[in-house]
Amino acid sequence: MTILHHPGDELVLGYAAGSLAESWSIAIAAHLTYCPICRHKVEAAEHVGGSLLGGLEEEALAPSALDLVLSQIKGVEQEKPEQWQASIEESSPSKQESILPSALQSYIGNDIDSLPWQRLGNDVSQYLIKTNDHEAKARILRIKAGRPVPSHGHRGRELTLVLSGSFEDEFSKFRAGDLEDVAEETVHKPIAAAGDDCICLAVTDAPLRFKELIPRILQPVLNI
Numbered sequence: 142m143t144i145l146h147h148p149g150d151e152l153v154l155g156y157a158a159g160s161l162a163e164s165w166s167i168a169i170a171a172h173l174t175y176c177p178i179c180r181h182k183v184e185a186a187e188h189v190g191g192s193l194l195g196g197l198e199e200e201a202l203a204p205s206a207l208d209l210v211l212s213q214i215k216g217v218e219q220e221k222p223e224q225w226q227a228s229i230e231e232s233s234p235s236k237q238e239s240i241l242p243s244a245l246q247s248y249i250g251n252d253i254d255s256l257p258w259q260r261l262g263n264d265v266s267q268y269l270i271k272t273n274d275h276e277a278k279a280r281i282l283r284i285k286a287g288r289p290v291p292s293h294g295h296r297g298r299e300l301t302l303v304l305s306g307s308f309e310d311e312f313s314k315f316r317a318g319d320l321e322d323v324a325e326e327t328v329h330k331p332i333a334a335a336g337d338d339c340i341c342l343a344v345t346d347a348p349l350r351f352k353e354l355i356p357r358i359l360q361p362v363l364n365i
């Protein structure tokens with residue numbers, strides 16, 4: 142499995158520092174299950190952060206500490222990919238067991254088919270994950286093979302982590318473990334690849350902006 146799309150350094154550092162809201166944290170933790178590169182970044186950040194920040198004035202230290210963490214992360218990026226191969230195989234979720242990373246199983250169990258899916262039109266279903274997060278919402282989306290999510294823009298940020306299957310939008314192709322980070326000004330229309338349904342974790346901090354009328358009408362009811 143080759144992960145091509147990773148969270149940005151600010152999300153990885155935020156995760157390592159424990160400063161992300163719960164729903165963003167779930168997405169990063171789930172991505173880490175698939176991605177040894179980002180796991181190494183988190184470890185480097187925790188290591189550097191722990192040894193530097195302990196007992197020192199935060200104000201005086203902040204800029205240089207961040208530089209140091211980022212330089213450690215660059216070091217991680219320069220390591221050879223084969224060093225990670227073993228851990229990829231050990232840690233990837235097994236197809237026979239569950240497609241869900243453990244960070245998600247603790248919220249929703251391990252049987253994706255038994256979730257009380259809520260339909261969002263003909264092609265997409267969702268399950269809203271119960272969290273204590275008031276900043277962002279996390280949901281599992283199931284997009285039928287070969288079918289699109291209605292074109293939408295964003296009032297905030299949207300992180301989408303593929304758990305199973307794949308999708309493509311105007312920007313790239315995303316497979317299991319890939320994380321797409323979409324900003325407020327972006328409009329896109331994700332389409333699931335033919336073959337298998339695409340199951341994703343999506344985290345948003347504001348309602349989406351749908352172009353088409355029907356999703357727009359249903360939006361308040363469906364909490365999307």
Ligand SMILES: [Zn+2]
Pocket residue numbers: 144146147148172176178179180
């Ligand atoms: Zn990664």
